[in-house]
Structure formats: C-alpha cells, structure tokens
Amino acid sequence: MKLPYAEPWKIKMVEPIRSSTYEERLKWLEAAKYNMFQLRADQVYIDLITDSGTGAMSDRQWAGMMLGDESYAGASSFYMMEEAVRRITGFKYVLPTHQGRAAENVLFSCLIKEGDVCPGNSHFDTTKGHIESRKAIALDCTIDEARDTQLEIPFKGNVDLHKLDEALSLYKDRIPFVIITITNNTAGGQPVSMENLREARKIANKYNKPVLLDSARFAENAYFIKTREKGYSDKSIKEICLEMFSYADAMTMSAKKDAIVNMGGFIATNIKDWYEAAKVKGIAFEGFTTYGGMNGRDMNALAIGLDENTEFENLESRIKQVQYLGNKLDEYGIPYQRPAGGHAIFVDASKILTHVPKEQFPAQTLTVELYLEAGIRGCEIGYILADRDPITRENRFDGLDLLRLAIPRRVYTNNHMDVVAAALKNIFDRRSSITRGMKIVKEAELLRHFTVELERVE
Numbered sequence: 001m002k003l004p005y006a007e008p009w010k011i012k013m014v015e016p017i018r019s020s021t022y023e024e025r026l027k028w029l030e031a032a033k034y035n036m037f038q039l040r041a042d043q044v045y046i047d048l049i050t051d052s053g054t055g056a057m058s059d060r061q062w063a064g065m066m067l068g069d070e071s072y073a074g075a076s077s078f079y080m081m082e083e084a085v086r087r088i089t090g091f092k093y094v095l096p097t098h099q100g101r102a103a104e105n106v107l108f109s110c111l112i113k114e115g116d117v118c119p120g121n122s123h124f125d126t127t128k129g130h131i132e133s134r135k136a137i138a139l140d141c142t143i144d145e146a147r148d149t150q151l152e153i154p155f156k157g158n159v160d161l162h163k164l165d166e167a168l169s170l171y172k173d174r175i176p177f178v179i180i181t182i183t184n185n186t187a188g189g190q191p192v193s194m195e196n197l198r199e200a201r202k203i204a205n206k207y208n209k210p211v212l213l214d215s216a217r218f219a220e221n222a223y224f225i226k227t228r229e230k231g232y233s234d235k236s237i238k239e240i241c242l243e244m245f246s247y248a249d250a251m252t253m254s255a256k257k258d259a260i261v262n263m264g265g266f267i268a269t270n271i272k273d274w275y276e277a278a279k280v281k282g283i284a285f286e287g288f289t290t291y292g293g294m295n296g297r298d299m300n301a302l303a304i305g306l307d308e309n310t311e312f313e314n315l316e317s318r319i320k321q322v323q324y325l326g327n328k329l330d331e332y333g334i335p336y337q338r339p340a341g342g343h344a345i346f347v348d349a350s351k352i353l354t355h356v357p358k359e360q361f362p363a364q365t366l367t368v369e370l371y372l373e374a375g376i377r378g379c380e381i382g383y384i385l386a387d388r389d390p391i392t393r394e395n396r397f398d399g400l401d402l403l404r405l406a407i408p409r410r411v412y413t414n415n416h417m418d419v420v421a422a423a424l425k426n427i428f429d430r431r432s433s434i435t436r437g438m439k440i441v442k443e444a445e446l447l448r449h450f451t452v453e454l455e456r457v458e
C-alpha cells in the first residue's frame, strides 16, 4: 500500500480555540455590524480571514528570535536577512520595511507620478491603493479565463501578453514599470507560469521598461511551476525562485505570507538608482536602512522562514491542505474558483446564493452565514471590497463576488478543514431558503470593507 502523505513537522506548542453557540455569535455579529473585521478574534472558532502574519513559526525561527540583534544601525540580524534574500532571490540590494504595503509605499514614492499607468496581472488592494493614491492607474491585464471560476487551467494568474503589449505601446512614457503579482491573490491565489514571466519580460524589454514582482507568495508560485509546468519537475524550489526573479528588476515583499513571520517585509532590487532613492524614502517612512520598521529578532525569523519555506516539503503540505479543502467542497458540489489556489479557497457566492440579488451582496451574505453556522471567519472578496467607482460613485458589480477562506500556514489540521467544509455544506443545502442579503448602513469612501456597517435586508 502506498503510504499516505503527512505534514513534514510535528506540533510543539498549541493555542486553545473555543467554539460558541449560535445565540452568542448572533449577538457578537450584530454588535460588529455584520463586519468580520469588527469581530474580536476570541469570538471566532476557525479564523480564515487571512493567511497574512497568521502562520506558525518553526522552532528554528523562535530560536532565531532569541538571537536577534537589536542594534539601531548595522545589526547582525539585518545582515542575516540580507544574505538570505540575496541568496534566494538573486537581488543585490535589500531594504527592510515593516510589511508589504510599506515596501510599496517606499518604492512607489520614488517611481510613480500622476498620470502614470502600471500594467500587470491583478494588483492587490494595497498595491492598487498605492498606485491610485498617486493619481496613477493600476491596469489589470490578467487573462480573461481567470474570470470564469469553473474553468480549470494550471496558470490562471497569468498576464495576458497581448493586453500587456498593447498597454505598453499605448501608454509608453507613462509607464514606470510592469508589475506582476505572484501568486495572483485577487484572481484566487492562482499562479503565474515561468513561461509567462519570461514572455512578459521580453515584452517589457521591447519597450525598455523594468519589471517588478509583488512577491508575497512567490514560494507557492514556485511550487506550482515545479508541479505543473513542463521542464521544472526536477528543479528545486530554490532554483525555480532564482529563475523567476531573474526576469525582474525588483520585488516588493510581504514577508507575512511566504516567509511565515507575523510582521515584516522588504524591497529587493538590482537597480542601484532605485535602491538609493528608496533608501531616502525608507528612512523617512520606515526607519534606518538596516531595520526599516522591523525588530532585529523579526529579521532573524524572516531569514530562517524564507529558507524553510522555499523547501518543497513545507510548501507541499501547505498547498495540499488548501487542495484538501477544495476536494471536500467538490464532494459536496460547492463551486469555487478552480483549481484550488495556493493560499485560499475562493467560494463563488454568486453561484450559490442565486436568490440574493447582487445589490444585496451575496458574498458578504455567505460570509455572515458561515460565521453564524460555525464561528468560521472568512473574508468577502467581492462587491463590498470592490468599493464604489471613484467618478460615478456607483457600486462596482462587474467583478467576481467571492468568499475567501485563506488558510494560515502550519496552524490548522485537516480536521478543521472538515469542519469548514461541513459548515459550508449545511449552508449549501439550505441555499434556496436564503433570499435576503445585506444592506450598507455606513461606509468609508475608500477601503470600505474594513469598517463598513451592515444590516440584514428585511
């Protein structure tokens, strides 16, 4: 008999979690105005709101924490992190920041001006925010196939090379860089192929434009290249990472994902001018160049985490868990963005709550139902998150309306995944009785999903 697969680690420390009653959850949710971000974490049983900063560090990472050098300037922890980043990415210049959006803020302050256009695959919200707040345009050139949740293709996060070429030829001087996000979070944690990165680079070269990788989940992307792309099955994850980054001039990193730390990020590049400019902004926004908003101990943990999480076994256990949840949902016929993503399952609410009109936010309604059903906290990645059109102030209903179940790294077991799947099945079984959704009572002008107040439509 072929031995089944299991995690390449055992558990040394546990943290209790607590289930609750329906009545408690209803009371808490009403107080939180039906907004998952307004719940207290101890009101949640299984927390899938994000995989960012929520992973479990290894014993080696915790050991590294104790050896952190907290010197203001020139800490050995910085040099340890710099060495790991250089070795794994091939980039020469490394600038720490406190998280991913801070790296975007620092770098974009140097590169983007009003009227610019930044094409690529789907930009993450903060990336888009940092582009749009500089009165520039984040131009999404993701392949059209990504919008069909039921279509199963291996690299659904790819850039549409034709659209990219068109954008470059149309906007020419207004383009400071091409930005590709690996994996493509917005499209469902979907990977970008090596071929796509290589071809995008060629097109950028044709117009003499640099390429930037938003690399929050680059190791997961490398796993998909190894397991899905021809010619890479015998290459190590670290070899694949080096090739991916060889097609770029710089990266921004949220280390809270693929370096499995609770806080941290960085910019890395081979362009000396970019580094020199970013250093100045970094000192103003984040702190001196050898800490940039991070503690010495966190830089140690980051360096060790990067190394560990660019090993195949670690990535395999992580991604197989996401696929495990996907397979359960398949058993129950529950539709989600196919194939399963690297960090999350994105449930297609518009295909489940077909009686809830889009004006009543089906994905948010499903998110609320899942919390009430079992205390599971997911996150709406849909019409509420999409905000209103800045000019017409109308809700944007043209994208997908999904419930994201983001799985923290090394935190939950497959038994937890069984609970999540069963809770969703219960809702799925009574879906035709769910006819009323949510309405907005109060909202902010930008990034409303964090603070929006909602009530049930009666």
Ligand code: F0G
Pocket: 049, 050, 051, 052, 099, 100, 101, 102, 124, 126, 127, 181, 185, 214, 216, 217, 253, 254, 255, 256, 265, 406
């Ligand atoms: N880029 C991508 C692709 C991301 O997914 C995120 C964060 C960031 C940049 C920003 O990094 O949070 O460290 O400032 N994504 C989290 C999420 C918040 O839940 O998907 P950060």
